Structure formats: C-alpha cells, structure tokens
Amino acid sequence: MLSNTPSNFSEQKVDEWLALAREFLRILALRKKDQFDRRVSVGDLLTERTDNAAAYGFGEGTTMYDNVLVRGDVRVGRNTWIGPGCILDGSGGVLEIGEWCSISAGAQIYTHHTVQRSISLGEKPIDCAPTRIGNGVYIGPNAVIQMGVTVGDRAIIGANSFVNRDVPPGARAFGSPAQIRCN
Template sequence: MAGAVIGAECNLGQNVFVAGSVRIGDRCKIQNNVSLYDGVILEDDVFCGPSAVFTNVKHPRSAVSRRGEYEVTRVGRGATLGANCTVVCGVTIGAHAFIGAGAVVTRDVPPYAMMAGVPARRIGWAGPHGERLVAAEEQPAVFVCPATGRRFVQIDEWTLNPLETES
C-alpha cells in the first residue's frame, strides 16, 4: 500500500490488496478478497463487493512484461460493484452505477446504469440509494427512486439525468 491514497472513513476487508498508485476516495467499502491494482481509481462512496476483480492489462502473458501498459480504471462516486464481478481495465464506471454480482464489465458504464450479465448489459437504472428506478406511469421517459421519490429523465439509451439536484 506504500504510495496509495486512501480517503477518510474507508473500510477494507480481509485479504484486500492495494497497489502503490491506487486512489481510494472517502467512505469507500472494499469487502474481502479484492485486489486494487495500479491504475484503479475509486471515487468517494464506492462499494466493492466480496471478491470483485479488477484487471490491469488487456492482453496478459506470463513471459511478457506489461508494467508500462497498465490502464486507468475509474469507478465513479457512489457506484456499487457486486460480489464476484469483473471490471476489465481501462473502463470508466459512472457515478451511482450498480454492477450486479458476477457481471463482467468490458466497456464504459454510464452514470446510474444497472448492469448485469456476461458481458454486462444495462438492465435498468439505479438511484443514488441503490434502488432500481421505476418508470413513471404518466411519463415513460421519467424514472422515480422508490426510496426517495427523486425523479430522473432518460435522454437516450445510455443517458439518465436527475430532474432535481440532490439536497
């Protein structure tokens, strides 16, 4: 962990590895058996479930050194990575995205996206509290957080914007 930056009020479980150039924001929870390799950046309030996996090179070979090829992998504020998911290096996971258990993330994930499967596909939208957003009956492009009542509008397949600012 020498050289790594770990924010305030973080919780790291058993058998967690943190490489020297990793940056972890405030209030992150890293559950057991997670390895954070060089190039990983976790913004504030990120949850990494047990045995979540981050790769650090796209084309690993035992006999070929790739240390100079590590790619940056960024996980946005408030995102959740479910147990046993895999995040391939070089992707950005947007703020408040929710990656389901066992999913394999191979490309960028937009903010608020709920992703599942192999490879991961968007199956819905998640609010800042982790709840699946529900389509408003009167406006199908509007989604509501069942926990808070906060409303969001879907601009296109990959874009969801809050209608009100978070208080």
C-alpha cells in the same frame, strides 16, 4: 529439536507459545463475534479495517478488509467500503475509486492484462490502461472490471458480472459480458 530453530528454543517452549497464541486468537474471535456477529480471518482479528485503508492513503471513513490485494497506484475516496477478498490492481495505470462506493466481496478491478503477452509467447507487452470507478457505485460480489473501463457515478454492477466496457452514470450492468441497462 525443530529444524531451523535457534538452539535455545525447545519444542516444548514453541508448543507453549503456540497454545498461548491460539488462546489469544480464540478470545479475539469471540470478541469480534460479540461485537459484530461475524467470524473473520486472523488478519482481520489483528487489524482494524479503517487502519488498513488509511495505510494506503485512502479517503477518510474508508474501510478495507485485511485480505484485500492492493497493487500499484490505487486511489480511493472517502467513505468507501471494500469487502474481503477483493483485488484492486493499479499496476497498469491509476485505479481511481470514488467516494461512497461499495466494493463487495471478491470483486476484482484491473488496470492491466497479459493476454497478448501470453499468446505471443512474450513478444508483445502487457496491456495497460487506467480504470475509473465514480462516486456512489455499487459493485456486486465477484464482479470483474476490466482495465480501461470507466464506471459512472451511481452505477450498479451486478454480482458475477464481467465488465469490459464503460458503464454510464446511473446505469445497471449485469452478466458476462455485462449488459448495460440505463434508468
């Protein structure tokens, strides 16, 4: 008998259910592969990206993978795509993301950090500031946008960039720390 399992559940019954669940997930995975030519996590097999975004009150047409971490006050406009493995942190103030943005896989956008609290051994508070991403912004894979930053409309943030200061509208920011290049 399995530990911590009700006595009316035999190991055989649990194994049967597990086999059924695995077959169900296999069928869903094949369906997703046929529809979109992609392999996704179990959460994304069981949910729809538009429903995930709608559950947070994000704008119409916005999509978000199931494994996106959303904390605090995060507001997202219409028709924005939020890729897998992103962190949207509104725990230190409002995180506002505009319309028609692309937030690539693994991007992290913060409204707080704990640097001073850590190095002061808890004597100083967590630093917080709202962060704003404008309309039509592209944020590349694994980019990190620090708290308090404003990224202007139609800006581009390069892959693996660390953005710790404001980016003007239409500018391109690449590197760590990001260097800003205007059109």
